[in-house]
Amino acid sequence: MRHRRLVCGLALALLPAGASAHTTIEGIDIFYSGLLQPLYVPAHLLAILSLSALLGLSGKRTALTAMPVLALTVAVGLVLGSNGVVAAWPVIVLLSAAMLCGAGAALALPPLPALAALLAAIVGITIGLDSAPEPGSPAEGDISVMAATWFTAWAVPAWLCAVQIRFARDWVRLAARIVGSWLLAAALMVLVLALRQ
Amino acid sequence: MNRSVFLSLLGFAALALAAPAQAHEGAGIAGGFTSGFLHPILGWDHVAAMVAVGLWGAFLGRPAIWQLPVIFPAVMAVGGAMGVAGVPLPEVETGIAASAIVLGLMVAMAARPPLWVAGVLVAIFAIFHGHAHGTELPEAANPVSYALGFVIATGMLHLGGIGFGLLVRWPSGVMAVRAGGGLIALAGLGFITGTL
Numbered sequence: 001m002r003h004r005r006l007v008c009g010l011a012l013a014l015l016p017a018g019a020s021a022h023t024t025i026e027g028i029d030i031f032y033s034g035l036l037q038p039l040y041v042p043a044h045l046l047a048i049l050s051l052s053a054l055l056g057l058s059g060k061r062t063a064l065t066a067m068p069v070l071a072l073t074v075a076v077g078l079v080l081g082s083n084g085v086v087a088a089w090p091v092i093v094l095l096s097a098a099m100l101c102g103a104g105a106a107l108a109l110p111p112l113p114a115l116a117a118l119l120a121a122i123v124g125i126t127i128g129l130d131s132a133p134e135p136g137s138p139a140e141g142d143i144s145v146m147a148a149t150w151f152t153a154w155a156v157p158a159w160l161c162a163v164q165i166r167f168a169r170d171w172v173r174l175a176a177r178i179v180g181s182w183l184l185a186a187a188l189m190v191l192v193l194a195l196r197q
Numbered sequence: 198m199n200r201s202v203f204l205s206l207l208g209f210a211a212l213a214l215a216a217p218a219q220a221h222e223g224a225g226i227a228g229g230f231t232s233g234f235l236h237p238i239l240g241w242d243h244v245a246a247m248v249a250v251g252l253w254g255a256f257l258g259r260p261a262i263w264q265l266p267v268i269f270p271a272v273m274a275v276g277g278a279m280g281v282a283g284v285p286l287p288e289v290e291t292g293i294a295a296s297a298i299v300l301g302l303m304v305a306m307a308a309r310p311p312l313w314v315a316g317v318l319v320a321i322f323a324i325f326h327g328h329a330h331g332t333e334l335p336e337a338a339n340p341v342s343y344a345l346g347f348v349i350a351t352g353m354l355h356l357g358g359i360g361f362g363l364l365v366r367w368p369s370g371v372m373a374v375r376a377g378g379g380l381i382a383l384a385g386l387g388f389i390t391g392t393l
Contacts (some may be wrong), residue, residue: 045341046341067261095341106271136348143267146209174263177263177267178267178270178352181267181268181270182270182348185271185277185344189327189340190341192277192278193334194340196282196283
């Protein structure tokens with residue numbers, strides 16, 4: 001009963017934003033734009049989902065090692081980005097990381113906390129740098145927007161990992177491996193396109 | 198408790214996955230995803246072959262039932278990368294049609310080769326399918342969304358084939374699945390001769 005209330009509460013808290021005639025970012029409050037930023041930039045989403053699949057399959061110890069690294073590096077990236085530091089080739093870095101994480105998930109690699117932490121750091125710092133409000137934008141210097149982006153960038157993978165680890169049944173693990181394969185495929189193709197361009 | 202939590206999570210997933218309504222289509226992230234998602238589904242040769250992969254995996258049983266859907270997207274990506282990079286692959290459409298014929302026949306004849314043989318066969322055909330998708334990727338409104346869309350659609354077609362293939366647990370189901378394989382092989386023949 002307590003778990004059901006927790007899940008329902010979580011569902012209510014994470015209900016998506018209201019429908020609009022245009023994409024969700026355009027025309028909505030900048031806070032919500034910051035909240036949804038990591039989910040609406042395709043390269044960010046790909047990296048987040050791939051990392052989640054890998055960490056969920058790797059188990060609790062690896063996830064508990066990598067998640068704080070992710071949270072910290074996203075924060076560092078946002079702060080540095082808001083001070084003018086620019087990520088070098090963020091799309092290529094994120095797609096490469098997504099590819100590696102997807103491959104790791106598809107292969108169901110044994111738990112490697114150090115590697116997981118490194119991948120989390122790369123994803124985190126890149127998403128943070130790439131998500132920092134641009135100079136001259138309405139969100140420039142807005143701490144609440146950066147906090148919202150930071151929250152989504154680590155809370156979504158944390159939730160996905162927790163679900164995988166909590167319900168660690170065979171079919172959940174297989175589904176994560178298949179999803180990892182999908183993400184590897186998508187990341188590889190777009191990476192080749194990005195490099196070609 | 199586990200079942201109710203699971204149902205709750207399913208409901209939550211349904212809520213959380215609800216996309217915002219959009220008055221337009223074909224543009225931006227959503228448009229790219231839609232285009233990519235529809236690409237394998239609107240190509241009957243793709244549909245036939247993808248369903249056949251799922252059917253054959255279910256027919257072969259564990260571990261093929263999940264290994265083939267893991268192998269296929271990964272190898273398809275290689276073909277896709279070749280298509281994106283402009284590396285030519287001869288007779289792509291013939292290869293796609295042939296995949297429907299061969300995989301359909303494997304199911305129809307209840308072929309149960311060693312897993313590595315099935316994997317290699319599926320991987321070879323995955324290259325052709327990937328190349329076909331990859332050549333259209335540079336034109337997509339949003340390449341990442343497009344790639345996610347067609348990879349997910351491919352996976353869902355596999356799932357559909359697996360779902361149908363699970364009928365093999367019953368004797369009449371075996372006949373139905375093998376008949377399905379035969380139909381897929383015939384469809385492949387139609388594609389390759391231009392009849393379909």
